[in-house]
């Protein structure tokens with residue numbers, strides 16, 4: 001099982017990562033909501049273990065946007081707050097399990113294995129818009145069956161647009177989804193990646209520019 005640990009505490013984060021690795025999991029580590037949001041859409045996890053209090057906000061708000069965007073991988077929320085109302089809030093935002101700190105690593109391992117066993121989360125499907133297909137597990141993108149070579153960033157932006165095909169996405173949303181919190185929001189990095197994507201995808205252009213808003217990926221009318 002591959003799991004993502006989202007924990008900003010600089011002792012607990014590395015301790016959880018090494019403890020879970022010792023228990024046989026493949027483990028990625030994020031220390032903020034932005035980093036976690038980037039990783040979950042790029043990598044394929046069987047479970048996410050998330051501390052509630054992160055430097056860029058409450059993880060429950062991020063969890064709600066994940067659920068609204070169809071991200072169904074089980075999420076276990078860790079918190080110092082173990083009160084009933086906190087647990088209720090966690091489940092209301094889409095958490096699958098809740099563990100109050102302090103906890104024993106053995107209990108966390110058992111709960112993560114139980115969540116993984118449910119296997120109720122389909123792998124992110126292959127995304128298809130018009131003659132464009134994007135296969136998430138293999139990171140392969142094809143247009144009319146022709147394999148395209150994209151950079152990691154181009155792939156991430158295209159995936160974000162395909163997940164929201166037919167809807168406007170602002171540059172800010174794309175930045176938040178595809179870049180980390182260190183990016184300079186005023187820069188034109190999104191436009192540069194879109195330009196490269198358009199060239200690689202070829203005609204007819206599937207990416208529509210929305211003046212003053214951002215971009216929209218259009219399927220067939």
Ligand code: CA
Pocket residue numbers: 007008009051052053054
């Ligand atoms: Ca924390």
